[in-house]
Amino acid sequence: MAKFRDLANANVSGEGNAEELGALIDALLPVLVDRLAETGLGEIEVERNGATVRVRSESLGVQQAASFGAPAQGAAGQAAAAAPAPSSVSAARKHAVRATAVGFLTLSKEIHVGAKVAKGALVATVEVLGIPSEVRATHGGIVAALKSATGDPVEYGQEIFLLESIGEGSK
Amino acid sequence: MIKRVLIANRGEIALRILRACRQLGLEAVVAYSEADADSRAVLVADEAVCIGPADAKQSYLSAPAIISAALATGCDAIHPGYGFLSENAAFAEAVAAHKLTFIGPSAPILEKFHSKAATRALLAKHGLPTIPGSDGVVADESAALDAAKKIGYPVILKASAGGGGRGMRVAQDAAELSKNFSICAQEAQAAFGDGSIYLEKYLSATHHVEVQIAVDSEGTALHFGERDCSLQRRHQKLVEESPSTALTPRVREDFLARAAKAIGAAGYRNVGTLEFLVGPDGKPYFIEINCRIQVEHPVTEVVTGVDLVALQITLASGARMPMTQREIQPRGHAIEFRITAEDPANNFQPQAGEISAYRSPSGPWVRFDSHLYAGYEVPPYYDSLLGKLIVWGATREEAIARSRAALRELEIDGVATTRDFFLGLLESPSFLSGGVTTSMLDDVGTAAILAAAPRRSGDQAGA
Incomplete structure (x- = not known):
């Protein structure tokens, strides 16, 4: 369910029972993305137990997929995995920014939903007995959702916010 | 009064402490490293907090991480278990400085009983028998022979600066002691840069x-x-x-x-x-x-x-x-x-x-x-x-x-x-x-x- 929601902004759409959909997406999405990249198809739809999932490539993605498809013989899986953003699904992949220590969180002022963050930017600190532990963005992107707020106690590795990475195309 | 305990350890002892807390009606929070996220103590606990990566230096041995975890989870006491920071006076002191109770002896007591030699001397004063030995370093071979006579053979010669079994020799009688004394002193000098030797009664089967x-x-x-x-x-x-x-x-x-x-x-x-x-x-x-x-x-x-x-x-x-x-x-x-x-x-x-x-x-x-x-x-x-x-x-x-x-x-x-x-x-x-x-x-x-x-x-x- 959660996984489905995370991907809802992307060009994945589904119908049916939420649980069934979640299971279907978990099981099939990586395969579908690979398949899109390999075949150059524009759209794949899968139905199982009354739930339907549709994954649609953007035209750019299709072209990339096609160009990466050629040398992929014999190592199709690897090539597909290495292919940068063959579909909009992976282009909009979200990355969790995580606490680097256990303590109390302070978000940097500029962090709010929709804010653009550069890779390596200082996005928060976790105060450990008065000493700040820096949290830096592991990816560039747009803040998609806040999971913790300034003043919150956080544990090591806890999600602070989600970053939606900006696709390769926008580079 | 203790109400909520941070358990700063892992494995079976974390579970043991958790059980004791529950029995006493205390709340408990299990502190764990990333490598222990699926440990039984974490699974059984009502609350658990990840304090750092697998490397113990950044988790179970990190005083700041543990104390910070206790403060972040609202605990008022820390149980260190055994090993890790359990006998660390500086840790116990830092715990107390943050108004938390260290479950163990206080920092000054840990400090007082830290040195083995000083603890032996202290407890000997309070009536505990210690292994008979020369009163400190023996100056030369004749002093060693005198000391050994008082202690009773067999004796063991030990390097004052030594440890881990190095620079030790057993003497069953005076002849053996005479023979071993200079060898032992030379070995100690070579190994530790200090040739000082002391004697202890040697206990064979202990x-x-x-x-x-x-x-x-x-x-x-x-x-x-x-x-x-x-x-x-x-x-x-x-x-x-x-x-x-x-x-x-x-x-x-x-x-x-x-x-x-x-x-x-x-x-x-x-x-x-x-x-x-x-x-x-x-x-x-x-x-x-x-x-x-x-x-x-x-x-x-x-x-x-x-x-x-x-x-x-x-x-x-x-x-x-x-x-x-x-x-x-x-x-x-x-x-x-x-x-x-x-x-x-x-x-x-x-x-x-x-x-x-x-x-x-x-x-x-x-x-x-x-x-x-x-x-x-x-x-x-x-x-x-x-x-x-x-x-x-x-x-x-x-x-x-x-x-x-x-x-x-x-x-x-x-x-x-x-x-x-x-x-x-x-x-x-x-x-x-x-x-x-x-x-x-x-x-x-x-x-x-x-x-x-x-x-x-x-x-x-x-x-």
Whole structure:
């Protein structure tokens, strides 16, 4: 369910029972993305137990997929995995920014939903007995959702916010 | 008053402390490293907090991470368990500075009992026998001969700056001492840059016997009997039992009473253990103190019926001793086996990996303190203790018979363990006679003990 929601902004759409959909997406999405990249198809739809999932490539993605498809013989899986953003699904992949220590969180002022963050930017600190532990963005992107707020106690590795990475195309 | 405890440890002891907290009606938060996210203590806990990565230096050994975790989760006390930061005075001081209760002796007490030499001198002053020796460094050969005459042969020459067995030589008589003195001094000079030598009485076959004590904030000190931890491998204890076979009833009574009196008078507080060597003459000599709850504490719990971890927390909260010496009446015999992920057939190589199948022993008078479950992944980062089997019997023989049955019931697949080694040990005449000394494993050999282990009926040939 959660996984489905995370991907809802992307060009994945589904119908049916939420649980069934979640299971279907978990099981099939990586395969579908690979398949899109390999075949150059524009759209794949899968139905199982009354739930339907549709994954649609953007035209750019299709072209990339096609160009990466050629040398992929014999190592199709690897090539597909290495292919940068063959579909909009992976282009909009979200990355969790995580606490680097256990303590109390302070978000940097500029962090709010929709804010653009550069890779390596200082996005928060976790105060450990008065000493700040820096949290830096592991990816560039747009803040998609806040999971913790300034003043919150956080544990090591806890999600602070989600970053939606900006696709390769926008580079 | 303590209301909410951060458990800053892992494995079986984290689980043990969690149980004590629940029994006392206290809330508990289990602090864990990333490598222990699926540990049983974390799964069983009402609350758990990740304090850092697998590397203990950044998690279980990080005072800032642990104290910060206690503050972030609203705890008012920290239980350090054993190992890690449990006897670290600087940590205890930092805990207190953040207005948290350290469950153990306070920082000044940890500091006071930190030095082995100073602790021996202090407790000797309070009436504990220590190993007779020269009063400090001996200046030359003739001084050494004089000292040895007073101590009585055999004596051992030790480098003042040494450690770990280096720079040591035994002398059976004056001629041997004369011969060894200059060699030992030269070796010490070469190894440590300091040729100073001191003498101690040499105890050939020794039992390692320790006394469990507890002292409240007013100085009321009690003892809870002794544990014999003679079966060791490279100074690591493998088996512990109570009572010790090395003490006569008269020696035991006197020595336990003295230990409790001395440690109370010397200013120690909370639970602790006094370690002694018992030589062939049957006399215990004090060697060192452990300022923490010990791995082998269940042996004492089983014979006395006292929950030592609960007592430790109670005393740390400032309460008076909730019992009298008279109420502590050890009964029967208990033996503990440390089941570790080590391969006895391969020089006790530590193992890591997934526990593919697990069956714990049970039944009357059998206790198995373990954090294992089927599917648990033993991480490679920490010590290899998987569980402690503690078995009680009215007599030592009965405890041994029950131990054999319990060990056979225990099944741990996926990693090599010390189970079969202990099954072999329980067939060893030296162990069965009660004549286990600290050198037994060297004398008998691991291979002979393993060979004595009965084959499991279901075992494959050659398995």
